[in-house]
Amino acid sequence: MxxxxxxxxxxxxxxxxxxxxxxxxxxxxxxRFLLRGMDKVTLEVGWLSLAHNLLKQAATNRKQKLASLQ
Structure with missing residues (x-):
């Protein structure tokens, strides 16, 4: 620090x-989480993270495709 x-x-x-x-x-x-218990919450966070990363990747791919068309 x-x-x-x-x-x-x-x-x-x-x-x-x-x-x-x-x-x-x-x-x-x-x-809020839909499930209870540490294992289930961990799984739910994993699904949320996966969805976030896939959507982020799709947006990046879309921007690159539009840039290459111009």
């Missing part, structure tokens, strides 16, 4: 997950 590199890493850790959780809550409407 005292070095410039340590501070940069700490800042990255604070900001990266926040955008994902914000998108899950606001854009996807996810407010």
């Amino acid at each position: 005292r070095s410039e590199n340590g501070y940069a890493l700490a800042v990255r850790r604070m900001t990266e997950p926040e955008s994902v959780f914000g998108q899950l809550k606001n854009n996807r409407g996810f407010r």
Whole structure:
């Protein structure tokens, strides 16, 4: 934390997950877990993460395809 590199890493850790959780809550409407128990919640988080990453990849592919057409 005292070095410039340590501070940069700490800042990255604070900001990266926040955008994902914000998108899950606001854009996807996810407010609470549907299942109970640590194993089931872990599975549900995995599905949410997978869906988020697939949608993000699809948007990137769409942008690249549109850029290549122009």
